[in-house]
Amino acid sequence: MQRPLILVTNDDGITSHGILNLVNVMKELGDVLVVAPNSPQSGMGHAITVGDTLRLNESSIFEGVRAYECSGTPADCVKIARHFILKDQRQPDVVVSGINHGSNTSISVLYSGTMSAAIEGAIEGTPAIGFSLCDYSHKADFSHGLSYVKKITQQVLRKGLPKGSALNVNIPPKRNESIKGIRICRQANAKWVEDFDQRFDPNGRSYFWMSGNFVNFDKGEDNDEWAIANNFVSVVPCQFDLTAHQAIPVLNEEWDIFE
Amino acid sequence: MQRPLILVTNDDGITSHGILNLVNVMKELGDVLVVAPNSPQSGMGHAITVGDTLRLNESSIFEGVRAYECSGTPADCVKIARHFILKDQRQPDVVVSGINHGSNTSISVLYSGTMSAAIEGAIEGTPAIGFSLCDYSHKADFSHGLSYVKKITQQVLRKGLPKGSALNVNIPPKRNESIKGIRICRQANAKWVEDFDQRFDPNGRSYFWMSGNFVNFDKGEDNDEWAIANNFVSVVPCQFDLTAHQAIPVLNEEWDIFE
Numbered sequence: 001m002q003r004p005l006i007l008v009t010n011d012d013g014i015t016s017h018g019i020l021n022l023v024n025v026m027k028e029l030g031d032v033l034v035v036a037p038n039s040p041q042s043g044m045g046h047a048i049t050v051g052d053t054l055r056l057n058e059s060s061i062f063e064g065v066r067a068y069e070c071s072g073t074p075a076d077c078v079k080i081a082r083h084f085i086l087k088d089q090r091q092p093d094v095v096v097s098g099i100n101h102g103s104n105t106s107i108s109v110l111y112s113g114t115m116s117a118a119i120e121g122a123i124e125g126t127p128a129i130g131f132s133l134c135d136y137s138h139k140a141d142f143s144h145g146l147s148y149v150k151k152i153t154q155q156v157l158r159k160g161l162p163k164g165s166a167l168n169v170n171i172p173p174k175r176n177e178s179i180k181g182i183r184i185c186r187q188a189n190a191k192w193v194e195d196f197d198q199r200f201d202p203n204g205r206s207y208f209w210m211s212g213n214f215v216n217f218d219k220g221e222d223n224d225e226w227a228i229a230n231n232f233v234s235v236v237p238c239q240f241d242l243t244a245h246q247a248i249p250v251l252n253e254e255w256d257i258f259e
Numbered sequence: 260m261q262r263p264l265i266l267v268t269n270d271d272g273i274t275s276h277g278i279l280n281l282v283n284v285m286k287e288l289g290d291v292l293v294v295a296p297n298s299p300q301s302g303m304g305h306a307i308t309v310g311d312t313l314r315l316n317e318s319s320i321f322e323g324v325r326a327y328e329c330s331g332t333p334a335d336c337v338k339i340a341r342h343f344i345l346k347d348q349r350q351p352d353v354v355v356s357g358i359n360h361g362s363n364t365s366i367s368v369l370y371s372g373t374m375s376a377a378i379e380g381a382i383e384g385t386p387a388i389g390f391s392l393c394d395y396s397h398k399a400d401f402s403h404g405l406s407y408v409k410k411i412t413q414q415v416l417r418k419g420l421p422k423g424s425a426l427n428v429n430i431p432p433k434r435n436e437s438i439k440g441i442r443i444c445r446q447a448n449a450k451w452v453e454d455f456d457q458r459f460d461p462n463g464r465s466y467f468w469m470s471g472n473f474v475n476f477d478k479g480e481d482n483d484e485w486a487i488a489n490n491f492v493s494v495v496p497c498q499f500d501l502t503a504h505q506a507i508p509v510l511n512e513e514w515d516i517f518e
Binding site: 041042043044046047048049050051053054055056075076079080082083084107109110111116123124131144151152155159161162164165168181182184185186187189191193194195196198200205206207208209210235236237238239240241242243244245246247248251252254255256257258259 | 263271289299301302304305306307308309310313314315331334335338339341342343366368369370372375380381382410414419420421423424427440441443444445446448452453454455457464465466467468469494495496497498499500501502503504505506507509510511513514515516517518
């Protein structure tokens with residue numbers, strides 16, 4: 001049987017510790033192609049490069065692995081892999097993104113460059129997974145999660161994914177107790193409340209640092225925040241159809257401007 | 260009755276023709292606060308500024324309207340309006356974004372800075388609308404759509420929106436035939452197929468321009484692409500819960516790695 005072709009990307013940049021861990025796991029599962037940003041792209045959401053140019057250079061950063069660094073966003077990386085590097089060639093069997101340094105649970109999925117790369121894979125009809133470790137430290141320990149990264153990717157390679165979906169996988173931080181297992185979840189109902197720290201530059205002009213506090217409104221046990229808090233790996237299937245289908249009949253009923 | 264407070268933003272930047280048209284309509288409906296990017300932010304998706312600073316300056320660009328230009332993304336603009344400019348003050352009754360120079364139908368909603376600002380409003384529980392004109396020209400004529408922008412905003416101010424949703428409104432380009440009316444739609448099933456035009460700079464190093472061709476797979480008549488093609492204003496209610504709920508039982512059934 002042909003070894004699967006695995007496209008690896010991330011949003012923390014090609015030199016991050018998280019993508020090195022992901023590449024090492026994926027080498028055990030198939031042939032790996034890395035196309036990752038040449039600089040950190042955290043918080044880029046589903047940004048793409050419009051109205052500016054892109055650079056793409058081969059990289060020898062991963063031993064024995066074909067790799068490219070790109071000046072664009074995570075979504076750009078998936079697009080250029082597919083439509084330039086692999087143009088008219090065999091396309092990836094799976095797209096994996098991460099491992100992100102920091103949580104992408106709940107509402108953070110919207111801001112996540114890690115997940116935008118996975119969603120981009122799903123739009124192309126390729127099974128795709130974004131992996132994040134719920135530990136923001138640059139020196140975070142990924143070791144306790146790697147067997148789950150492998151198992152989940154193997155399941156997806158073997159069974160595919162429901163059409164139009166990509167997986168948002170979050171791994172609890174390393175704790176004294178080992179991970180309890182895997183839970184399929186929904187996105188928790190939560191948000192960020194921002195704080196703007198106003199400072200003044202040497203010329204006396206103001207600037208701001210944005211920071212945020214995460215507020216969880218969700219009391220359920222079937223969501224990703226609960227899973228992480230309870231030491232499970234959370235797996236949320238995400239879709240790129242943003243239609244609030246249940247709102248369509250409501251608007252058709254309530255509005256009186258259809259003429 | 261108190262006049263509504265209307266927060267206006269966009270992704271083409273505070274100097275664009277589209278936001279001027281939007282501000283002029285909103286002045287008829289309430290008190291307007293503009294917080295918009297100081298440069299074009301097309302294709303920014305739901306990006307936010309993480310790991311870098313933000314600038315915010317008052318602007319007198321709109322006569323008689325309180326306005327600020329911000330160095331950040333559309334989502335940043337909504338956040339800084341809420342949590343800095345209006346901190347501890349009355350919050351907006353509606354967030355409107357646009358009018359975008361170009362279509363944000365179908366899958367483009369994911370890449371749209373216009374819609375990310377509206378979604379950001381919805382996350383905060385504020386009714387929010389992104390308006391786009393399906394004409395990419397910088398000299399696009401917005402006049403035929405403005406009565407719809409007004410009517411739709413009035414409906415939303417009067418009736419609110421279903422919880423967790425924001426509206427993605429697209430207006431057909433100016434045609435010989437006038438607009439036929441408004442349709443509540445779902446997001447069409449379509450995608451972009453990218454093309455990477457490789458060129459060489461004066462130093463002989465390669466760079467790329469990304470362009471895309473839109474491919475519509477959708478044969479239905481209840482989607483936004485159909486509406487625009489048939490000269491209706493399309494209104495898609497969008498949600499920020501990305502969970503593919505229907506995929507949860509499938510994965511629970513199919514996977515064998517739950518231990």
